[in-house]
Amino acid sequence: MALLDWAKKADFDMMFKRYNVIIEGPAIKPEDDPDVKKVLPKEEPFRTLAMAVIFGDTEKAVQAAKTALERTSPLDVIEKGLAKGMDAVSALYAKGAYFLPDIMLSADAMTAAMAVAEQKLGRAREKKGTVVSFVAEGDPHDIGKNLVVMFLKANGFEAVDLGRDVPDKEVIEAVKKYKPVMLTGTALMTTTMTAFPRVAKALQEQGISVPVFGCGGGAVKRDFVESYDMGVYGVKAFHAPKLAEAALAGKSWKEIRKEYPKIVGEFVAEYADRM
Amino acid sequence: MGVRRYTKMAYKDPDDMVFGHAKFPVLEHWNVQFGAGYVVPEVKVAPEAGTERSKDTLVKEMASIAEQAAARAVDIGLPAFMLEQEHVFQQTYHPDWGYACTLAQAEVLKKYYDEYGVRACLRQTVGDLRIEEKGGLRGSEYDNRIAETIEECCKAGASDIAAETMGGKSVLDYGVMRGDIKAILFGIGYLGSVDMEYFWTRAVNICSKYDTRPAGDTNCSGANTCMYVAGGLLGKDMSHTAAALARAISAARSLVAVECGATGPLKDCGYENTIIKAITGVPICQEGKNAVCAHADVMGNLTCQVVDCWSNESVFHREEMGGPTPAVWLQATGYEAALMNTAIQTGNAKTLRDLYTFTDMYRDPQGTLLAYPNAFRVGKAIVEYGKDIYLRARAAALEASKIMMEAYEAKLLQLTRFELDTLRKYTSILESLPMEAEIFVDQCMREYPRKIPTFDPKSYGL
Numbered sequence: 001m002a003l004l005d006w007a008k009k010a011d012f013d014m015m016f017k018r019y020n021v022i023i024e025g026p027a028i029k030p031e032d033d034p035d036v037k038k039v040l041p042k043e044e045p046f047r048t049l050a051m052a053v054i055f056g057d058t059e060k061a062v063q064a065a066k067t068a069l070e071r072t073s074p075l076d077v078i079e080k081g082l083a084k085g086m087d088a089v090s091a092l093y094a095k096g097a098y099f100l101p102d103i104m105l106s107a108d109a110m111t112a113a114m115a116v117a118e119q120k121l122g123r124a125r126e127k128k129g130t131v132v133s134f135v136a137e138g139d140p141h142d143i144g145k146n147l148v149v150m151f152l153k154a155n156g157f158e159a160v161d162l163g164r165d166v167p168d169k170e171v172i173e174a175v176k177k178y179k180p181v182m183l184t185g186t187a188l189m190t191t192t193m194t195a196f197p198r199v200a201k202a203l204q205e206q207g208i209s210v211p212v213f214g215c216g217g218g219a220v221k222r223d224f225v226e227s228y229d230m231g232v233y234g235v236k237a238f239h240a241p242k243l244a245e246a247a248l249a250g251k252s253w254k255e256i257r258k259e260y261p262k263i264v265g266e267f268v269a270e271y272a273d274r275m
Numbered sequence: 276m277g278v279r280r281y282t283k284m285a286y287k288d289p290d291d292m293v294f295g296h297a298k299f300p301v302l303e304h305w306n307v308q309f310g311a312g313y314v315v316p317e318v319k320v321a322p323e324a325g326t327e328r329s330k331d332t333l334v335k336e337m338a339s340i341a342e343q344a345a346a347r348a349v350d351i352g353l354p355a356f357m358l359e360q361e362h363v364f365q366q367t368y369h370p371d372w373g374y375a376c377t378l379a380q381a382e383v384l385k386k387y388y389d390e391y392g393v394r395a396c397l398r399q400t401v402g403d404l405r406i407e408e409k410g411g412l413r414g415s416e417y418d419n420r421i422a423e424t425i426e427e428c429c430k431a432g433a434s435d436i437a438a439e440t441m442g443g444k445s446v447l448d449y450g451v452m453r454g455d456i457k458a459i460l461f462g463i464g465y466l467g468s469v470d471m472e473y474f475w476t477r478a479v480n481i482c483s484k485y486d487t488r489p490a491g492d493t494n495c496s497g498a499n500t501c502m503y504v505a506g507g508l509l510g511k512d513m514s515h516t517a518a519a520l521a522r523a524i525s526a527a528r529s530l531v532a533v534e535c536g537a538t539g540p541l542k543d544c545g546y547e548n549t550i551i552k553a554i555t556g557v558p559i560c561q562e563g564k565n566a567v568c569a570h571a572d573v574m575g576n577l578t579c580q581v582v583d584c585w586s587n588e589s590v591f592h593r594e595e596m597g598g599p600t601p602a603v604w605l606q607a608t609g610y611e612a613a614l615m616n617t618a619i620q621t622g623n624a625k626t627l628r629d630l631y632t633f634t635d636m637y638r639d640p641q642g643t644l645l646a647y648p649n650a651f652r653v654g655k656a657i658v659e660y661g662k663d664i665y666l667r668a669r670a671a672a673l674e675a676s677k678i679m680m681e682a683y684e685a686k687l688l689q690l691t692r693f694e695l696d697t698l699r700k701y702t703s704i705l706e707s708l709p710m711e712a713e714i715f716v717d718q719c720m721r722e723y724p725r726k727i728p729t730f731d732p733k734s735y736g737l
Contacts, residue, residue: 002629003636003648007687016638020508021689093511099693100504100512101454108453138364140406140441143448143500150452163729165406190591191327191363219569219591224324 035091046081053085056105061113074121082110107154127158129181132174135164136187136195144186144217147237155241171199182244183210188218197228211247232256239264278534282661285556289651292581293624294615298556301538303434305388307355307396309540310558310583316612317586318344318605319359327365330372337376340601341383347602353609355394367402367424374427381432396434403441412734429485437542439495442470445729447497456701461719463497464524464668469735471531479536491537493545498525514697519644523653523675526550527668543586553654558583565607574642577635580628585612637688640679649678665712676702
């Protein structure tokens with residue numbers, strides 16, 4: 001077979017390069033990463049809590065939270081321990097050292113441990129703000145929305161998940177009810193993404209203003225999202241908390257559109273003209 | 276017709292597989308054959324956003340897409356082509372819209388066939404509207420409307436019917452997001468296969484009443500989701516070795532359509548189709564380098580290797596510098612098919628096949644897996660356990676793992692630590708899974724219903 005002969009003779013470097021292999025540095029422990037060192041607490045019990053989150057170890061995180069709560073306030077357990085672990089995980093993800101499943105397992109560990117702390121606290125920790133998320137009417141593809149919701153929750157936001165195939169009316173009602181700092185809509189198809197301008201228009205007609213209406217998904221592109229008011233094209237799911245934080249800080253959708261790469265803190269090809 | 280499980284390979288030697296030739300060619304109106312010695316180019320274009328606002332505007336849009344594609348086919352001298360229309364929500368949700376849209380396109384194709392003799396066929400790919408948490412996958416309003424729309428499309432002149440069903444997706448998505456290979460196997464390999472049998476038994480029955488072929492179904496919602504999430508070489512969301520394992524599992528699942536009576540040509544975005552062709556001998560559609568309008572993959576040439584109908588991927592209906600997108604993208608797939616047909620006519624088909632394959636065989640583990648000699652090996656692993664939908668999916672994944680490890684150890688395939696670690700970890704989990712479907716399902720049912728709120732076991736008879 002020609003393939004076997006070619007495999008012996010060909011210089012693959014002239015055909016393709018696996019850049020992911022080429023750029024891969026030596027294996028280091030997560031806690032030795034310089035960006036992790038910056039956020040990782042040095043003192044106990046916070047370091048153990050953060051490390052359990054970094055390793056996505058739910059059992060250990062829950063146990064560490066229970067032990068810590070004997071001497072430490074629930075809010076400190078959350079803010080100085082668990083949340084710092086999640087900050088480290090975000091840093092590792094942003095630089096490509098961690099991958100999506102790592103983040104999900106860390107988020108699961110953080111959620112479980114936080115529930116223990118909140119039980120002691122007697123109430124839910126105060127959230128940074130509320131975000132409402134939905135998948136456009138007629139569209140059953142929800143993995144993008146699920147990621148957005150996960151990233152928001154892991155970053156301290158209350159994420160109201162309306163699900164998939166959500167009628168416009170339900171979105172409007174939810175916005176009225178929760179008064180979110182951000183609304184997110186996702187769609188895979190060109191013909192379902194038309195829900196976004198319809199929702200934006202209906203909100204405007206009813207005099208309801210949302211600081212940001214983040215829209216993204218398979219066929220959704222920036223020029224489409226920027227064709228209606230409030231719309232900000234979301235490129236990656238993990239950008240969602242940063243956009244919500246920008247809105248919380250008082251930035252308008254027009255400013256967020258303009259400063260998108262700066263707000264998310266990285267090069268974004270889709271916004272290359274606004275770097 | 277009952278479900279006929281495959282326990283033997285249609286091809287005895289992978290070298291017998293080549294583009295444009297299938298063991299069991301398929302004839303569709305208007306006089307297009309697939310796998311009968313030539314490759315047919317295909318084009319599909321999504322209607323412009325907003326045209327779905329009324330039946331009238333959508334029907335006009337469909338006719339316009341067909342007219343623009345057919346005109347370009349004649350302009351550049353294509354002997355044959357396929358027009359595929361992937362339904363938007365409204366087209367499947369309203370059976371009368373599905374009928375009118377199909378009729379409008381069929382009339383255009385027939386007109387060109389009568390006037391120029393250009394052989395054309397019309398694929399209608401119905402949308403899988405069903406949602407587990409909204410009435411379930413069986414007998415819900417959405418489900419019933421899909422059946423009605425299939426029938427209306429057949430009546431209106433569809434040459435074949437295809438689908439991209441979503442069975443098992445809720446569990447699969449959970450597996451992708453948490454790196455849980457057991458969930459991926461359960462979602463695609465088991466639940467997906469169960470739902471495929473439900474969906475395709477019915478679809479085949481409907482099509483059999485008309486001059487419409489039940490073509491097949493790809494795991495777009497599963498294995499393509501994995502490929503899409505895995506992304507390019509710098510992607511941060513899923514290991515490419517994991518995406519390759521999901522692809523191998525998806526072959527065991529997409530095979531079910533053929534086992535229910537689907538004839539091919541199998542739908543294009545099923546990168547698993549090479550494996551299914553090796554098992555069944557039915558013709559396949561494929562996409563790759565001309566799918567750049569919709570997504571980036573890392574095996575753009577390789578997927579040409581044994582194709583019978585070469586396609587683009589959905590693109591907006593709009594004007595490009597070279598004309599409207601139905602024309603432009605048919606031209607792109609048309610010239611690729613012309614190259615393959617020239618190779619066939621000049622006795623160079625196997626050389627070109629191998630060039631296509633070798634270009635991408637070691638670019639990425641997904642290409643290594645799908646290179647036709649390796650795809651053939653996965654097929655053999657599937658038929659060895661052909662009668663058991665769980666065991667054959669597990670066997671496909673384990674064989675895929677072996678193929679990637681062999682290529683890695685031979686220093687042909689480079690892997691990152693993440694890719695290698697994932698592969699080793701997932702392989703060890705797969706090896707530890709039970710050899711009895713009943714026990715596996717029982718294990719999964721103890722775990723996933725409580726973890727995944729959108730998973731509806733009843734939709735799978737569980």
